[in-house]
Amino acid sequence: MSKTIAGPEIERLIQLLSKLPGLGPRSARRAALHLVKRREQILRPLGDAMAEAAEKVRICSNCGNIDTRDPCTICCDPARDQTTVIVVEDVSDLWALERAKALNAAYHVLGGVLSPLEGVGPDDLTIRRLVERVAEGTIRELVIAVNATVEGQTTAHYIIDQLTDFDVSVTRLAHGVPVGGELDYLDEGTLSAAMRSRTKI
Template identity: 55%
Template sequence: MSPPTEPGEIDALIAQVARLPGLGPRSARRLVLHLVRRRAQVLDPLARALARVAEAARECSLCGNISTSEICPICTDPRRASGEICVVEEVSDLWAMERGGAFCGRYHVLGGTLSALDAIGPEDLRIPALVNRVRDEGISEVILALNATVDGQTTAHYIAEMLEPCGVRVSALAQGVPMGGELDYLDDGTIGAALRARKTL
């Protein structure tokens, strides 16, 4: 039987949990208390799962998705080689698209959007890699599934300009995505409707 955890170690765990999105110190304390009280059923399996993910998780070298291999299962699936690439800002947006099951092609994660205020330029995103993929993979359409924010729309127009010499169709999600909305918070039906009603830029 392992020795009891010292209060200092519990405080350190609470501090780490409080750094997670959507959690503050009070929520972190409640969560850690729940984990400690249910150590065998919850805490120990969680610790093992976290250790495995910390060891194996990596960024897909093609699309930027999170995977446990050099190239993620979406990129290696031959059924998804449809000639369509769906461009998203973050991995969470890719996962939101996959939940709906409306898209059967491949993805490209930018890693953010252009932002003058945050000094994020094209060289800070995976835009050059996208252009290379369009040229090398025989892509027929690039679907820009970027969030309906000012930065998202600025990024979409920049990408459309960069891809213009490639002669590829560039479209964007249409109805169903409200201005200021983020894909990760939309329901599956809304994402599916927006994807089907995409428009050419």
């Protein structure tokens, strides 16, 4: 049984930080110590920013992006090509493509990939909403931009099967995305090249 070395408030901070991706208990302790040491410069503003985000940030009911408005800024942007929709696994992938300025299109965030081993089925993702958007008849091209993993490709094939009755062109990322690679870790040049070289499925 580990001995408590700090007050319950700091222990709770460490416990919550350790739940973040990439932060284990040791990294969480270092982060908590840094935050407490720089209370006025970082800790208080961070707390305010998190409280504001919890209050104002919402999920777009149309595409699944996160924003402070619903529909989100991308869905409401008249300068976007709303006839082309890029399908991504997560919001982090959307951000990666936006940083690359690869294609001035709309998006659809699936919220993950199909994974029977982890109990993730079609109803756990936003595939039904994607099919509804295609059924509305304004989308001409879907760019499947899921990660090049087994689960990602399985998800892509499932989506294609759901769209056989619709007159929509379905393309996917081509050159530049390595097998097993994840979009969020690729550089902007690689993403741009992959988007330009997309091919029909």
